[in-house]
Amino acid sequence: MSTVMEGRAEGPTLRQRLAARGIDGATLLVLPCVALILGLFIYPFLYGLMLSFEPKDGSLFGNYARFFSDPFLYGTIFKTLRLAFPVTLLNLLIAIPIAFRVRLLRRQRLLTTLLVLPITLGTVLVAEGMLFYFGPQGWFNRALMAVGLLSTPVSVLNGYWGVFISLVLTGFPFTFLLTLSYVTGIDPSLENAAATLGAGPAARFREVFLPLLVPGLAITFCLSFVQAYSVLPSAVLVGDPANATRVISIAAYQAAFEEYDYSMASAIAMIMGAVQLLVVVAVLGCRSLFYRGPAAGAKG
């Protein structure tokens, strides 16, 4: 009783003042989750950043200097981008027309379910399946030879195209499902209005859908790019990990677990993150050149 009286005399208690700002027992429920991310994501990242400036030779930028002077190391950036960019662009370009077709279907669920399969199976299983299916005696080459399209088996494995195909197989469903969710989010009455005004399918796409879709497509591109960029299992299993598909994640992995040089590995991981961040920022920056506004059809 007396505390309440005191509280009144001195104004609201600390507890009341905090509650007024939205902090009470329920707000504290967020703390364990925040602690986990701080401890297992932010701290390791900062630790890795610090560690990358403490190379074995003792200089501050030794790791970074070594990375950017050794073509076997800095070349991995271009090898990664040479895979990730075309794959992401191809996936996006195929996904858009298909999403426009599928949005008209009433039974989308079967198709979307089939497409979820490679995402859940993951890159390791797809790579393992490819080893046999696309092999010289596999069904792919047999079928093409039986139809007469090929005279000798084509070899896609152990090189650039093997990784390319595996990234399309696992990446396309991801890109497609994201694109589909953006395309179906556009109010169909906008298209009807354009059609009433006499716009053909191509004009409707160009003048109505594309401007509305650009923000979503930019995000889809970034998320798909990040997936293709961090490819490790398929680059090793169906690629040429010593040469043509020596992507940056292989370089980081080898530094950490084959040379046990955690400092160098952290430096490569930081470079990997920085390059990817640059691409994402560039793509999202381009987005701001386009229309931004409601796509769900506001009543005006």
Place this chain on the structure above:
Amino acid sequence: MQKSIMSRLWIFAVWAVIGLFLVNLMGLIASVLTSSVATRWLGTWLPAGFTTRWYFAAWDEFQLGDVLWVTFQAVGAVVLLSGLLGVPAAYALARREFPAKRAVMLLLLLPLLVPPITYGIPLATVLYKAGLGGTLTGVILANLVPTVPFVVLVMIPFIEQIDPRTEAAARVFGANIFQMFVHVLVPMLMPGVLAALLLVLVRTIGMFELTFLVSGPGSQTLVVALYYAVFASGVRAVQSIDAMAVIYMVTTLVWLIVALRFVNPTQIVGRGKRPAA
């Protein structure tokens, strides 16, 4: 007339691309399945005969009993912990406005935007320094990094749908926050929690990068064991690796089928913007 032929051709081309993709995908899965039950398969369309012995061989060679038990423990712990940590945090973020809320949301988005292999290497370094590298605990901790934020972001819209007066009523009748959670919120949120946790389950079984970087000989999950088997192929019969791949496929697909009863397929890639009603 010209126009309608063009648009028919266009529609045909679109379906042809879908068909081509699905045919190759199914062919790939079917060749793994066929190879796993083949006796001898060289230079023909179909193998010479069928057998189930590769499954027994794979079970012994790759110690699949142990691997499955590790996978079960790791995935179970990750699902349970991400539910326990994620759902209360989602509740706080859905219901309260507090000063650092935007910063907390950003903090939760980061692990989902940065690919696992980038933060996995520093994380593995820290875990090895702490003596947790190569242990089951390390694998569980590493896998929590993407799954907890995922649960939070999927659960927020579900919680926002619930009328706040329900909670107010519970508080009026004297329930403390714990009782309110157990007796009021959790039963109402069950469909959402189930959906979020099933997605975590499917993703954790297939999570290769983080587990690969953190696990040691005794703490490999099925997908990492499969990678090592394919990586070191040549030592063992192709068919027994394929048998292992089929076992992996079955463990993921069973849960995928269960998950698809509760969630929309697009939610597996998205972050549950439109929760199933």
